[in-house]
Amino acid sequence: MKRTFTHIALLVLVTLLPTTGAWCKEIQLDIRPGEGVTQQKKISDYFASLKGSNLDTDVFILDSGKPGATGLMIGGTHGNELAGTVAALVTVENVVVKKGRLIVIPYTNLSAQSMPDTRNAIAQKHLVQSRSGERYLNYGDRRTDPADQGSEDPDVYINPGGYVLKNGAESRNLNRTWPGKADGTRTEQLSHALIELIKQEQVDFNLDMHEADTPEKYTVNDNYDTGVNRRLAYTLVSHPDGLEVAAFALLDMEADTGISMKLEESNRKYRGLSHLEIGNHTQSLSFLSESPNPGQDRWRDDGDVITDAKYPLTHRVGMHLRLFKALADAYATETGKALVMENLPEYKDLMAGDIGRFLN
Numbered sequence: 060m061k062r063t064f065t066h067i068a069l070l071v072l073v074t075l076l077p078t079t080g081a082w083c084k085e086i087q088l089d090i091r092p093g094e095g096v097t098q099q100k101k102i103s104d105y106f107a108s109l110k111g112s113n114l115d116t117d118v119f120i121l122d123s124g125k126p127g128a129t130g131l132m133i134g135g136t137h138g139n140e141l142a143g144t145v146a147a148l149v150t151v152e153n154v155v156v157k158k159g160r161l162i163v164i165p166y167t168n169l170s171a172q173s174m175p176d177t178r179n180a181i182a183q184k185h186l187v188q189s190r191s192g193e194r195y196l197n198y199g200d201r202r203t204d205p206a207d208q209g210s211e212d213p214d215v216y217i218n219p220g221g222y223v224l225k226n227g228a229e230s231r232n233l234n235r236t237w238p239g240k241a242d243g244t245r246t247e248q249l250s251h252a253l254i255e256l257i258k259q260e261q262v263d264f265n266l267d268m269h270e271a272d273t274p275e276k277y278t279v280n281d282n283y284d285t286g287v288n289r290r291l292a293y294t295l296v297s298h299p300d301g302l303e304v305a306a307f308a309l310l311d312m313e314a315d316t317g318i319s320m321k322l323e324e325s326n327r328k329y330r331g332l333s334h335l336e337i338g339n340h341t342q343s344l345s346f347l348s349e350s351p352n353p354g355q356d357r358w359r360d361d362g363d364v365i366t367d368a369k370y371p372l373t374h375r376v377g378m379h380l381r382l383f384k385a386l387a388d389a390y391a392t393e394t395g396k397a398l399v400m401e402n403l404p405e406y407k408d409l410m411a412g413d414i415g416r417f418l419n
C-alpha cells in the first residue's frame with residue numbers, strides 16, 4: 060500500500076432530551092499507514108455484527124509473503140493508555156515485515172477513544188510534531204461509551220467466565236469481557252470478534268499493550284482488589300503456556316533497553332482478562348504489558364502524558380515495542396517460526412528526541 064493518509068471520522072450521536080434536540084460529536088483518529096501495510100481490514104470482517112458500529116475498528120496487516128510466525132499487537136484496549144496506541148501507530152507507520160506476518164490494531168476499543176478521560180480529566184488531544192508537521196494524538200477514556208454499549212450498565216457485572224465485578228460499569232471494560240459473547244453486549248461482542256480474528260488469522264502470539272499508575276508512591280496495600288495498581292508498571296503478564304518465551308524475552312529486553320520488567324503468570328482466579336482467556340480459547344501465546352503513565356496517577360494534578368521527565372511517551376512506547384520484538388525473537392528460538400521486522404525503532408533512538416519523529 061502506498062503511503063496514504065487515512066482519516067477516520069467517528070461520529071458519535073448523543074441524543075439529549077427531545078426539547079433540546081440532538082447534537083453531534085466528531086472524533087478524528089489519525090492513522091497514516093506506511094509502506095509495510097499490505098492490507099487494511101475492519102474488525103467487523105471477523106464478526107459482522109459490529110459493522111457500522113462505533114466499535115468497528117481498523118485492523119492493519121503487514122505481510123512479508125514469506126512463511127513464518129504471525130504476531131498480533133493490540134493497542135488501545137483502554138482508551139486512556141496512550142503508549143499502547145502510539146506503539147501500534149509507530150509500527151503501522153514504519154515497520155516493514157521481512158518474514159512472517161504482523162497484525163496491528165491501534166485503537167482496539169474505538170468507542171473509548173470518543174470519550175474524554177473520566178479518571179484524571181487528561182486532555183483529549185495532544186499536539187506532536189510529526190514528520191509532516193503538526194498532528195494530534197488522541198487520549199480517550201478507559202471504557203466503551205455507554206451510548207455504544209447497546210444496554211444499560213448492570214448493578215453488578217458477571218462476565219463470560221462467571222467472575223463477578225461489583226462495579227456494573229466494568230461491563231464496558233474490554234479487558235474484563237474476554238473471551239466475549241456473540242450475543243452479548245457490544246463490548247462482549249468486540250472481545251468475541253478479536254477471538255475470531257486470532258483464530259481465523261492463526262495468530263501465533265499476541266501482546267496486549269497497557270499502561271498503569273507509575274511506581275511513584277507505591278505502597279504494599281496496592282492490589283487488584285483495591286483498584287490501585289502502582290505495582291503493575293513494568294510487568295509482563297503471561298499465560299501459563301507462554302512463560303518460557305516470556306522469560307527469555309525479558310532477559311533480551313533488559314540487555315537491549317536496560318529496562319527490568321517483572322514476569323507474572325496469569326492468575327486463573329481473575330476471569331475475563333485478555334492474557335488468560337485468549338490463551339485458553341485459542342492457539343495463540345498470550346501476553347500483556349504495562350508501562351507507567353503519569354496521566355493515570357491519581358495524586359497528580361496534571362500528569363504530562365507526552366513529555367514527563369521520568370516517564371516520557373518515548374520511553375513507554377519503546378518499552379512496548381522492544382518487548383514485542385523480544386517476544387517475537389524468543390518465539391522464533393522456541394518454535395523455529397520467525398517474525399522479522401525492519402524499521403522498528405531502537406529504544407535508544409526513540410529516547411533521543413520526541414515521539415513525532417516516528418510518526419508520518
Ligand SMILES: [Zn+2]
Nearest residue numbers: 137140269270
Ligand atoms: Zn489497561
